[in-house]
Amino acid sequence: xxxxxxxxxxxxxxxxxxxxxxxxxxxxxxxxxxxxxxxxxxxxxxxxxxxxxxxxxxxxxxxxxxxxxxxxxxxxxxxxxxxxxxxxxxxxxxxxxxxxxxxxxxxxxxxxxxxxxxxxxxxxxxxxxxxxxxxxxxxxxxxxxxxxxxxxxxxxxxxxxxxxxxxxxxxxxxxxxxxxxxxxxxxxxxxxxxxxxxxxxxxxxxxxxxxxxxxxxxxxxxxxxxxxxxxxxxxxxxxxxxxxxxxxxxxxxxxxxxxxxxxxxxxxxxxxxxxxxxxxxxxxxxxxxxxxxxxxxxxxxxxxxxxxxxxxxxxxxxxxxxxxxxxxxxxxxxxxxxxxxxxxxxxxxxxxxxxxxxxxxxxxxxxxxxxxxxxxxxxxxxxxxxxxxxxxxxxxxxxxxxxxxxxxxxxxxxxxxxxxx
Amino acid sequence: xxxxxxxxxxxxxxxxxxxxxxxxxxxxxxxxxxxxxxxxxxxxxxxxxxxxxxxxxxxxxxxxxxxxxxxxxxxxxxxxxxxxxxxxxxxxxxxxxxxxxxxxxxxxxxxxxxxxxxxxxxxxxxxxxxxxxxxxxxxxxxxxxxxxxxxxxxxxxxxxxxxxxxxxxxxxxxxxxxxxxxxxxxxxxxxxxxxxxxxxxxxxxxxxxxxxxxxxxxxxxxxxxxxxxxxxxxxxxxxxxxxxxxxxxxxxxxxxxxxxxxxxxxxxxxxxxxxxxxxxxxxxxxxxxx
Numbered sequence: 288x289x290x291x292x293x294x295x296x297x298x299x300x301x302x303x304x305x306x307x308x309x310x311x312x313x314x315x316x317x318x319x320x321x322x323x324x325x326x327x328x329x330x331x332x333x334x335x336x337x338x339x340x341x342x343x344x345x346x347x348x349x350x351x352x353x354x355x356x357x358x359x360x361x362x363x364x365x366x367x368x369x370x371x372x373x374x375x376x377x378x379x380x381x382x383x384x385x386x387x388x389x390x391x392x393x394x395x396x397x398x399x400x401x402x403x404x405x406x407x408x409x410x411x412x413x414x415x416x417x418x419x420x421x422x423x424x425x426x427x428x429x430x431x432x433x434x435x436x437x438x439x440x441x442x443x444x445x446x447x448x449x450x451x452x453x454x455x456x457x458x459x460x461x462x463x464x465x466x467x468x469x470x471x472x473x474x475x476x477x478x479x480x481x482x483x484x485x486x487x488x489x490x491x492x493x494x495x496x497x498x499x500x501x502x503x504x505x506x507x508x509x510x511x512x513x514x515x516x517x518x519x520x521x522x523x524x525x526x527x528x529x530x531x532x533x534x535x536x537x538x539x540x541x542x543x544x545x546x547x548x549x550x551x552x553x554x555x556x557x558x559x560x561x562x563x564x565x566x567x568x569x570x571x572x573x574x575x576x577x578x579x580x581x582x583x584x585x586x587x588x589x590x591x592x593x594x595x596x597x598x599x600x601x602x603x604x605x606x607x608x609x610x611x612x613x614x615x616x617x618x619x620x621x622x623x624x625x626x627x628x629x630x631x632x633x634x635x636x637x638x639x640x641x642x643x644x645x646x647x648x649x650x651x652x653x654x655x656x657x658x659x660x661x662x663x664x665x666x667x668x669x670x671x672x673x674x675x676x677x678x679x680x681x682x683x684x685x686x687x688x689x690x691x692x693x694x695x696x697x698x699x700x701x702x703x704x705x706x707x708x
Numbered sequence: 709x710x711x712x713x714x715x716x717x718x719x720x721x722x723x724x725x726x727x728x729x730x731x732x733x734x735x736x737x738x739x740x741x742x743x744x745x746x747x748x749x750x751x752x753x754x755x756x757x758x759x760x761x762x763x764x765x766x767x768x769x770x771x772x773x774x775x776x777x778x779x780x781x782x783x784x785x786x787x788x789x790x791x792x793x794x795x796x797x798x799x800x801x802x803x804x805x806x807x808x809x810x811x812x813x814x815x816x817x818x819x820x821x822x823x824x825x826x827x828x829x830x831x832x833x834x835x836x837x838x839x840x841x842x843x844x845x846x847x848x849x850x851x852x853x854x855x856x857x858x859x860x861x862x863x864x865x866x867x868x869x870x871x872x873x874x875x876x877x878x879x880x881x882x883x884x885x886x887x888x889x890x891x892x893x894x895x896x897x898x899x900x901x902x903x904x905x906x907x908x909x910x911x912x913x914x915x916x917x918x919x920x921x922x923x924x925x926x927x928x929x930x931x932x933x934x935x936x937x938x939x940x941x942x943x944x945x946x947x948x949x950x951x952x953x954x955x956x957x958x959x960x961x962x963x964x965x966x967x968x969x970x971x972x973x974x975x976x977x978x979x980x981x982x983x984x985x986x987x988x989x990x991x992x993x994x995x996x997x998x
Binding site for chain 2: 542552
């Protein structure tokens, strides 16, 4: 009897394509996406952090430091923007602010002549490195700080050694002239030895002063809320639109659609009506969410009302058209459930709703650009996170409206099956 | 000009011919019964008349004018009550009627008055603001009908309006149809219930396998198929029944004698005028509900 029940279950599952898709295809797709993003497809580490470097010292030692950073497998060093001059402190900061990179390092003038500060209050304290960070990626500046400490000591061991001798001279009761001469002699031979065999050695950290500057978040009351409001908002807009678009399929299955099409309402009029309904629904949903964010999480909605209005209008229009497209592709409500779950979760993962796109491999970051939701998230991020001027929304809004048109026209074509039997 | 004329309509789905050169007309102010078993093509025919099915060949005319599929303007004076409960279950009757009234182009006082009349006609005035999903099957059917007459059509197509309805609600629906007839509405009434056709319809079109197999009043159909014969019906104590068509009522005695001779106990015997069931059996060689 139990065998019969099991058999009946498998027989039903085999004929239910929607359930099959949810059971097997969705987990495989998601496993692949997460494995690719976090497993880097067979590479041992996570994706590299891109670091812009501005060298204000231009010394032999600063060059050695940058070369040391380049040899770090966790970093990709960018010394100049595409087709541009080498970074200065100002241009590196602007590069971060524009969202091109998550973190930039400024090697300060005087670094080559400075000593390591083994104690606080040292007179000859070395000038501080500056890190400009986009803290929407909270990991990158911390990783770069740690690696910088390491590289300063491993790439410039003479600095470490001479600073150590100075500290010993100060706190060890003073070195004799003979001891100093011997140590300096050893330094020279160490320098020669290192030139012959430039391997790195391990060292501690925390000895190099680094000033981290949060380029984008420093003026915000609750910086990360702005970032996540966009991602989560767009993802739930997609779920709402695809679910509400299913009303069309319910009307088709119940015969209501047939009845409506015997009145003065044409299929195009009906679809336009549904589009506007879904548009207003999405708009209200975004307003409710962002107002709640402003009340509960200090999201600066009033300060960015214009940008929010533009992005909310464009995003909810496109998600509405996308919801109609999903409904028109599907044959039944159950099929729509499976297709929309798979599609919305996939494009949300790749588009940056679940985790920021800058954490993804470069290929995924590029792939995200073909998805309308990543443009929506970028637009909202421009408004609330980068506080970019409204002109920065032209491209995202144009892409969104173009996608909305494409989705609607496709949906109209696909629903021709409802027009006449 | 007849309100509706169907001329040699043919329609196939996937190689299966569902409507096979169907022709008939709905006359002014008549109730025309479209009788046939399930799967005979009745609903496809109604959908063709409503312009929702594109015929492979043949024409539909409304008041003499060609009404191509999809041309809703040509069907402005025609209403339809589909077989399905084609309503929004979460909305109340009034809200449903507002939606469909607007789809028919009504608004303002005209719409409100049409809704009040339709609710009154359907006997739902006192439940007008309750969610329709809580209604009984009969009430939903009546609301389904009300949504089809908001624009006061002079021609109404009713596709099996009493399916799944209890006898009491069915009576109520019959009354609603009688009121339409009194108001001069021409009706096409599809059903597979013969008693409904006999009670409500002026003329009958019998359809089987997508073809018209008989047209006329009940008397005309009986005369054309069975003639003057009567039906002898004998019910036996063991639950079996014997029927026989005959021109001679005296044959009833022979039937009873034969039963007695073989030891069968007769429970009831009667002589019946032929029914549409007999007509259908005669025309198609099978029972209507087979």
